[in-house]
Amino acid sequence: MVAAEGAVRRRIRVTGTVQGVGFRPFVYRHATRLGLRGWVQNDSAGVLIEVEGDAPAVDEVTRLLTDEPPPLARVGNVSTESVPVAGDAAFAILDSGHDGEPTAPVSVDTATCAACLAEVDDPADRRFRYPFTNCTDCGPRYTIVRSVPYDRPGTTMAGFTMCPACQAEYDDPADRRFHAQPNACPECGPRLRWSLSGAEGDAALDATVAALRSGAVVAVKGIGGFHLAVDATDATAVAELRRRKSRDHKPFAVMVADLNAARALCSLGAAAAEALMSPGRPVVI
Template sequence: MNHIGLHDLVRVRATIEGRVQGVGFRPAIYRHAVNHKLVGFVRNDPGGVTIEVEGACGDVAAFFSRLRQTVPRRAEITRVLMDTLPPLGYERFEVIASETEGAVAVELPPDLAVCDACLAELHDHRDRRYRYPFINCVDCGPRFTIVRSLPYDRANTSMAEFALCPACAREYGDPGDRRFHAEPNACAVCGPQLALLGNDGVMLAAGETALREAQTLIREGAIVAVKGVGGYHLACDAFNEQAVSKLRTRKNRPYKALAVMFRDVSAVRGYFNPSAEELEELVSPARPIVVLDGRLPGKTGSLISPDTCDTGVFLPYAPLHHLLLEEFEALVLTSGNRLEEPIAQDESQALSLIRMGIADAALAHNRAIHHR
């Protein structure tokens, strides 16, 4: 743009409101601006996202005309406020530090189920995040549950405790990387870790060993409290009648149906005949529980759904779930709490589940949960 004088330029500031933080909005805007040969900045602020673009009038107009088609599909723009300002002569387009002053109006970003790209890395033995239970990128991972305050920046989340290693820092700062400004970005070198806890908080195992031993306990009929994205769930083998019966007794939940997490869509189809609409809902980023017609075969079916002829089914949404379910076709996963109590969200509450005899062990990790 050096051949263009300031009198040939236009600068526009836009305030974008809606669900625009934690959904890959700033990286998308960065790429969009660079593609249109614009300079300026994008930043988070308490009201949403602020964009300033400067460039030739036609390029700026094209940038805004295509804005809604460019942003990530999980973003929701509710309002765009624009002002035309005198050019400043910016030299480049940047993602800059967030503005922290002002009234908070932005929506809390939602948690997003692990994406296909991260799943591929999770199972690729050549990848540095091979079998890392907390793999994520700008398109997936925890958001709502790790936020302490807004704007949505790493410093305002549970991930502030984990300093990025050089490799993760390079990804975070690289506009061409899908982890560019992915706030929960981490790896086994610098990020959260698993631990298997027993009575009185004794750590029985860590890392991959903790995962393997938790799988062994479940396979042997134990009930394990598993720390997920937003709290602890009590897990047992969905095809182990004694384990499911024990879970009902311990939770004092004799009749209400239990939800079942299946390994994948193929496993679901082995027992149910979901419609196209139900399948679409099952695999959506929210990974909701979908009620399907029918029960699992045998006595386990009536144990899981004693008062109904259908079953609440859902799919893994966290990398840890995918790893845990490698050894099982399906797990009963129900809230980690006693009747009428809130779901456990930290390790002290998980240990209470063990001491009360509800869980036999806890598969924990050290990424704090701030919202349930």
């Protein structure tokens, strides 16, 4: 291959929470926009990049890594070194490197983003009412990861083979599900199932609601484990959950649909409201 006149090449090592946060697609988009060649990959220490092209463009992509990283990324350190020009034809996302001890932290789970919620609410969308909808900006990370580098084969989603429509999203650099490892839809992903009857989908959801309304304790198996749920307005059901958990006094978390529902139950300060709506949707005390 022939290197372009005046081209420089830089190897860039990025550490921090940079896997499972759309970092590789982010680098890919900017590198191709700036006309750079080279590659990006996840490895056991974080993200490794080599970019080649005009020096100002190489400087610009390096600057973006620290100044404007993807919203869920927490960049620790960015180190660079000049390396010989190699003359790549294009920019590529390479398969993950597996050398060395795994040290890269994986992002926390993140609540469903507004774009995904809009799809779930849209009767014309193929993910209408699909509870496991996610994208590069949201969805499970830490609870599904079994090993780093963070790639689908190293997650609990490994058993779900993407359908052609999901695979096309995953492969399209312009799509917001480009390299979204937990990408799924009703055709190919996990489904709701009510284990007592085997009912699936909306029928499983209806059975769950009916059980909660009747005062039952329901074990909800999610992507990260079980949690136990009761109707919080049913004192008998709550007492039964306390008895089973041997948890006489410690408060339980109350789940609500939105801020208005929370405000109907308690006084909510600005900081608490902000925390409740932050991407992690934490339990707020």
